[in-house]
Amino acid sequence: xxxxxxxxxxxxxxxxxxxxxxxxxxxxxxxxxxxxxxxxxxxxxxxxxxxxxxxxxxxxxxxxxxxxxxxxxxxxxxxxxxxxxxxxxxxxxxxxxxxxxxxxxxxxxxxxxxxxxxxxxxxxxxxxxxxxxxxxxxxxxxxxxxxxxxxxxxxxxxxxxxxxxxxxxxxxxxxxxxxxxxxxxxxxxxxxxxxxxxxxxxxxxxxxxxxxxxxxxxxxxxxxxxxxxxxxxxxxxxxxxxxxxxxxxxxxxxxxxxxxxxxxxxxxxxxxxxxxxxxxxxxxxxxx
Numbered sequence: 447x448x449x450x451x452x453x454x455x456x457x458x459x460x461x462x463x464x465x466x467x468x469x470x471x472x473x474x475x476x477x478x479x480x481x482x483x484x485x486x487x488x489x490x491x492x493x494x495x496x497x498x499x500x501x502x503x504x505x506x507x508x509x510x511x512x513x514x515x516x517x518x519x520x521x522x523x524x525x526x527x528x529x530x531x532x533x534x535x536x537x538x539x540x541x542x543x544x545x546x547x548x549x550x551x552x553x554x555x556x557x558x559x560x561x562x563x564x565x566x567x568x569x570x571x572x573x574x575x576x577x578x579x580x581x582x583x584x585x586x587x588x589x590x591x592x593x594x595x596x597x598x599x600x601x602x603x604x605x606x607x608x609x610x611x612x613x614x615x616x617x618x619x620x621x622x623x624x625x626x627x628x629x630x631x632x633x634x635x636x637x638x639x640x641x642x643x644x645x646x647x648x649x650x651x652x653x654x655x656x657x658x659x660x661x662x663x664x665x666x667x668x669x670x671x672x673x674x675x676x677x678x679x680x681x682x683x684x685x686x687x688x689x690x691x692x693x694x695x696x697x698x699x700x701x702x703x704x705x706x707x708x709x710x711x712x713x714x715x716x717x718x719x720x721x722x723x724x725x726x727x728x729x730x731x732x733x734x
Contacts, residue, residue, distance in 0.1 A: 452513065453499065460495040460518015464570075464613060465625070465640070466676050467632040468514040475628035479621045480526075480614060486534045487526050487615065493539050494518070494525030497546040507554060517553060521546040523573040523710075524580070526615050531584045545576050566718045569676070570710045577709045601662050602648065609644030609667020613710070617663045629675070636675045639687050643667070643674030646691045647698075654699070669708065670694040673716040681724065689723070690716040 450458070450470055458473030465476070480488040498521035502512045511517060525542045532538040549572045556568030604619040611622035622644075630637035644667035651666035652658070660666065673690035681687065697712035 453503075456499045456513050456515060457492075457495050457518060459513065459515025460499055460522055461491070461515070462628070462632065463515035463519035464523060465629050465632075465672070466569075466636070466679060467629060469628075469632035472628040472632040473515070475631070476614065476625055479611070479616065479624040479628070482624075483611075483616050483618045483621045487529050489534050490525035490527075490529030490538065490542060491522040491614075492525070493542045494521035494523070494546055497521055497543045498550065501546055501550055505550060507550070508557075511557060516557065517550060520549050520553060520570060520572040523570060523614075524549065524576050527573075527577050527709075528580055528584070530615055531580060545580075549573075549576060566721055569714045569717060571714055574709045574711045574714065578707065581707055597652075597658055597662070605648045605662035605664060606641065606645045606667060608662070608664030609647055609671055610640060610664070612664035612668035613672060622664065633679065636678055639678035640671045640675040643671035643687070643691050643694070646670055646674075647695055650692075650695045666695070666698065669698050669710060669712040669716070672710060672713040676713070676717050677720050681720065686720050686724070690720050693719045 455470045458470040458477070459468045461473035461476045462469045463473075465472070467473075477488060477491070480491055495518040498518045499512060499515075502517035507517060521542070524545055528538050528542050528545075532541075552572045552575070553568065556565065556571065559565035560567055607619035607622035607626070608617045609622065610625050611618055614621075614625070616622070626637055626641060629640055644664070647667035647670035648661055648664075651661040656666060670691040673694040674687040677687045677690040693716035694712045697715045698708050701708040701712065
């Protein structure tokens with residue numbers, strides 16, 4: 447089996463950790479999906495992943511955390527968002543590197559709190575916080591509206607795949623399918639739940655009368671897809687991922703009502719809800 451250089455493996459794991467995996471081949475396929483469908487965005491994601499990984503090494507963070515990609519995924523996501531907003535330039539790349547330094551501090555604190563004080567997992571919280579700041583302060587690029595598609599079986603299938611791709615800001619179904627294959631190679635059960643989450647998000651969105659174009663573009667599916675994937679990895683019961691899916695859908699609707707960009711915050715809130723419920727109802731050991 448081919449052994450990759452340590453830092454190469456760490457950077458690829460940063461891509462795979464976007465989908466809660468530590469699997470270099472998974473990360474490579476995710477990077478390939480971005481490269482094939484939005485090569486300029488790949489530059490932003492690479493800038494973030496590289497800055498996060500090598501910055502953490504320079505700051506003396508725990509080697510195991512660096513190697514499994516925990517310092518690469520938030521900055522990779524933020525790199526995608528910043529280039530999506532500003533385009534690719536020296537300024538946008540510099541901004542990504544600068545933001546990564548602050549993300550490092552927050553991620554280190556979240557990891558320490560999780561291990562030492564039983565905090566809830568931070569997941570993509572650093573990306574969400576800095577993403578909201580970026581969306582508030584940076585001018586957005588003009589995006590041409592997607593063509594309206596007839597709501598048939600093909601459109602629904604494309605929407606489910608796009609729901610997976612939207613985690614990395616790609617609405618192309620082929621990108622979502624490639625990401626699904628990537629996660630499947632790392633964890634088949636997680637991949638099945640991710641697919642189910644995207645399908646459920648699309649279906650519930652249509653039942654609630656959401657805008658068809660946005661739903662078919664995957665915007666209703668990516669948070670429940672991530673929530674189902676994440677919860678399925680720590681809870682063996684099928685009820686927990688189902689609860690996470692419903693919670694993620696409801697949280698997305700709440701953010702839309704408030705006029706706030708949801709990013710991946712509904713996914714985080716859904717996972718926190720399931721984790722708190724699990725702690726609350728976990729059987730307590732009996733005293734001997």
